[in-house]
Amino acid sequence: MDIMMSRLKKALSLLLASTVAFGTVINITHAQNIDDYVLSGSALVYNDENANTAAEIVAKMTLEQKIAQMLMPSFRYWKNGDKIGDVPVLNDEMRNCIKDHGFGGVIVFAENIKGTEQTIRLIDDMQNASVSGGNLPLLIAADQEGGRVTRLATGTSMSGNMSLGALNDKNIAKEYAEIMGSELSAVGINVDFAPVVDVNNAPNNPVINIRSFSSDPDIVADMGQAFIEGLHEEGVITALKHFPGHGDTGTDSHTGLPRIDKTYSEIKKLELVPFKRGIDANSEMIMTAHIQFPQIEKETYTSIKTGEKINLPATLSKTMITDILREDMGYNGVVVTDSLDMASIKDHFTLEDTAKLAINADVDMLLIPFYMMNAQDIAKIDEYIDSIADMVKNNEIDEATITRSAERIVSLKLERGLSEYNEDVEQKIKDAKKIVGCKEHHDRELEIAAKAVTILKNDRNAFPAKLGENEKAVVFCAAEDYFEGVKYGKQILKENNIIPESADIEVYSLENASFDEFKDKVKGAKYMIVDNVMTSLNSIDPSGSTVKFINSALSYAKENNIPSAVMSMFMPYDVARYQNADALFAVYSSKNMSSIPTEFDGETKSYGPGYTAAVCAAFNYIEPQGKLPVDIYELDNNNYSDKILYNIGYGLSYEKHEQESISEVTTEETAKENNTAKESKSGNRTGGNSSHKGLIVYNRDNSSSNDSVSQDSTEKNEKSDINNAPIKESKEIIMQVGNDIMTIDGIEVKLDSAPVIIDNQTLLPIRAIVEAFDCDVQWNDLEKTATVTDKSGRKTVFTVNDNTAYCNNEPKKIDTPPVIINSRMMLSIELISENFGYKVNRNEKQITIKKTGVGSYTDENAA
Structure with a gap:
């Protein structure tokens, strides 16, 4: 027996090793430690007490009871006659529905959650109704994402995911989730449908936008992982959403059926990155997205609304759930649909076909198949369960699939101590009021x-x-x-x-x-x-x-x-x-x-x-x-252009007035590839700092200065960047060759690149000068061009190392081409005087520039 055990373990060990080495996926839950396996007859099986107990519990269930475990309904509204009201308290119809069916869980919304004590009593009523019917306790779920989407009426809302992306600090993200998790746990909510790990790479996304951490998948993955850790710290089950990604769409799946035209290899590099990290962080649940991916899921369905063929959305796609999520990504946790009552599903699929497709795709929980708003709706739940059971009997659904899902759900409940329910509700209320929305949480929320x-x-x-x-x-x-x-x-x-x-x-x-x-x-x-x-x-x-x-x-x-x-x-x-x-x-x-x-x-x-x-x-x-967690694009009339106005990682500070990039935004290789250079002054922003390929545009405001600001700057005589200098109708700029301080009407301004002399030519930083004289500068990092626009609208384009400039599209030969020094474009002193109408005087190392409207250049050092 020992020899057989040893051989089987060795064989399994090799199999597991090959799984890691070659990316093969095997369906063995928690396949981590070879010593966790025991010999049963001639087979080696995983010794998981919860899994074994779950299997035993599910084995005693009827088919209908197993199906009920797969359902997570909502009692969000109740209709009396023509009036529809919220549901802060269960009525007898609702209570009996929970008792008689033994659902896997119930989702609660703001319409259910009105106060701390009220919420605890409502959930206690739900749990007691379930166990009084001889059922396991319920998974009680809520969408407590933070920020835009929150459910706790008296909880700490927090600022939202995109604010976490702006900080890009894992410790803060974890603490943020701990605050929310502690409050959820205090009122009896054991599942948070969070974090949102959609990568928001569509600025016009109507449903995700600031619910996303970032447009960078690595930032999303980092924040998502920390968020999971924070919720787990408080004993709350997490659900990554919306698989395989809802960020790159301009359609809200609540009201329409979105479509993302990407290949599997494309979403592996972007959308799936945070989901893989979340799986590695042991997220117990994943919520699906009602989105079509026609290049990935080819199977179609005839819409009951339009009569047209549509691709199966991810929620109903075996390719997405079984082939990609289960097999390729190795996920064996609980997969829950997004609400099936959303227009993207209910408008196009029948109730029965929705259930059949989702279950056959290997989805475990069906969230809100339909709203139960009166006694007639509640009666439909029996019909719904029976319809699924009939599909099993007709071999349209394999009962083993339903059994496997029920086991996953029950195993999760056992892992979270939901084998029984026996709460002291009065003590729970007393404790919760010290936690939910406490001053300490709100102070941290604001900070x-x-x-x-x-x-x-x-x-x-x-x-x-x-x-x-x-x-x-x-x-x-x-x-x-x-x-x-x-x-x-x-x-x-x-x-x-x-x-x-x-x-x-x-x-x-x-x-x-x-x-x-x-x-x-x-x-x-x-x-x-x-x-x-x-x-x-x-x-x-x-x-x-x-x-x-x-x-x-x-x-x-x-x-x-x-x-x-x-x-x-x-x-x-x-x-x-x-x-x-x-x-x-x-x-x-x-x-x-x-x-x-x-x-x-x-x-x-x-x-x-x-x-x-x-x-x-x-x-x-x-x-x-x-720091910006997304790119901000320049506008073309009322649409986004392809020009980046402020790139991801950009942000100033009051003290330093610096632009710095978030280190996690790009890898070192990407930074090198894109010629990324860290900008140190906001007034001299060129495209050299971009971590993106494309045009980076920073428009400088051309208006006059506020008097009080000018006065403060003069009195303090502080060194500042060019955008902090006072702007007047007339200026005198004084610069010194080799000195990175210039003065504008007596006020010192720090330069990133000092004037230099190369081959007997004096070169000056173009941006510092023309912006001081109220011109606008645009830098194109791909073409290495600077476009200067003066107040009259005249545009002059200079290209690095090119002897031709273009003034209003007319070519103009220049003796000394622009060069880049310290990430700054430098122009010859003669060119500045000739092209912009500035009076330039050079005396030894000092250069004096005045705006006169008539260009002239005097070199007092010349013979």
């Missing part, structure tokens, strides 16, 4: 949200804002719903002596308003801030009322020397529309606050931290440290 704020532009150090006695700032919000968050921010600033008690932050709504109504309000302000919410491309339509209001406000602020900022509160892509603002911030968090919290007793209504965080970041009470 994370504010730190994640990303500074994208800050001309002339317009921010952080500072208010003195009786001074005010004016904030415009998209709607009155957001006022309380701003007011709470003001309260925090005053409590911490950031602004004096007599100072004020006034808040107004721009909804259905004209800016002319508010000119008097803004006129006396020291700062003007607009908190904008972009939900789709329509939000930044230049003909829309919101865009017109904001542009009018920004123009008025410029005319009246009032520093202005636009805070992007939701999808960050709107910053491309408002380049005329002095400062631009991405906040990634737009959930509102209904009232300012006064106590944290476990029953305080949840709120979003974004608007409060925006105030704290604008005044530097909490230092904004975020």
Whole structure:
């Protein structure tokens, strides 16, 4: 016997080794340690107590009971006559439905969750109903993603996934998930349908957007893994979603059937990267996406809505679930569908065919096959279960497939201690009120949200804002719903002596308003801030009322020397529309606050931290440290162009005013391939720092300076970058050969590349000079060209190492071609005087440049 055991173990060991070496997948659950196997007869089997117990439990179930374990319904709404209401309490019909059927789980929504104590009692009622019928306890699931999608009415909402991507800190992501996990566990929710590990590589994605961590799969994978670890720390089951990826689509699967035209090899390199990491992090569940991948799943179905052939979406695809997820990726956990009541499924497939296709694809749990909103709907659940059982009897579904799914579900319950249910509900309520929405959680929520704020532009150090006695700032919000968050921010600033008690932050709504109504309000302000919410491309339509209001406000602020900022509160892509603002911030968090919290007793209504965080970041009470987790594209009318305006990893800071790249954004090889060079000054941003192939464009604001900013800069005489220099109608620039400090009307400005002399030619950094004289510079990293546009609209294009420049498309020969030094394009001193009409004088090593409109060059060193 020992010899046989030894030989079998050796054989299995070799098989497992070959699995690792050659990527072969075998369906052995938890195949980790060879000593975990025992001899049963002449077979070697895995000694998993839970699996064995699960198999024993499932073996005693009827076919209908096994099918019921695969169902996760919702009691979200209840209909009485013509009235549809929320369900914070079970009625007898619901309670008996749970008791009689023994479902695998129930999903709860905001319509079920109204308060901490109420939620605990509701879930306790559900669990008692299940076990009173002789069934196992339920998996109680919720979509508590954080930020935009949260369910706990009194919990800590947190700032959302994209804010975590902006911080790109695994420890913070883990702590963030721990906070949410502790609150879920406290009220009895044992499954979180999170994290979202979709890679948001479609800016116009209507359903994922800021629910995603990033457009970079490695950032998504890192944050997703940390998120899983945080939820596991609190005993909460995780569910990666939405497999195989919902990020690259412009259609919401709640309302339509999306289609992604990618090959398997393509999604392996992008969409599947975070899912593989999540599997390695032992996520117990994976949720599927109702999305067609026609290059991967070829099988079609005739839509009951249109009569047309459609490709099976991933949820119903055996290729996706069995071949790719189970076999290629080695996943043997519980696969749950997204809601089957979504339009992408129910509009095109019959109830019976949906169940058959999903089960045959090796999906384990069917989430919300249909809504049960009255006694008649509840009666349909028996018909539904019977229809699946009939398909088994008719050999349309293999019962072994259903048995395997039931065993996975039961095994998961046993692993999480759900073999029985015996809670002291009163003690649970008492304990939960110390955890759910506690002040410690909310304080950390605000700190994370504010730190994640990303500074994208800050001309002339317009921010952080500072208010003195009786001074005010004016904030415009998209709607009155957001006022309380701003007011709470003001309260925090005053409590911490950031602004004096007599100072004020006034808040107004721009909804259905004209800016002319508010000119008097803004006129006396020291700062003007607009908190904008972009939900789709329509939000930044230049003909829309919101865009017109904001542009009018920004123009008025410029005319009246009032520093202005636009805070992007939701999808960050709107910053491309408002380049005329002095400062631009991405906040990634737009959930509102209904009232300012006064106590944290476990029953305080949840709120979003974004608007409060925006105030704290604008005044530097909490230092904004975020870096862009997505690329921001330049706009072409009302569409995204292929030109990157701000690239992933970009972000400024108040102190250093530097742009730095997140180290995880690209690999070292990718960085080398794309000639990535770290930018150190925001005012001299060229495309050399891009980690992407394509045109990188940074538009410099050409408006005049705010007087107060100029005065502060003059008094302090601080060294700053070019974008921080005051702008006047007339300037004198003084530079020294070999010196990286230049002065603009007496104010020192730090250069990244000092003037040099090469082959008797004096070369100067073009961007520093032309931007100081209010020109715009665009850099094309692929073509190595700089396009300079002056106020008259004249465009001049220079190419590195090319003796031909183009002025309004007309070629012009130049004696000395531009060169790159320290990632900066350098032009000869003569070319600057001739082409831009500057008076240039060189005396020994000092170069003096004045804007006169008539170009001239004098070299006092010449004989």
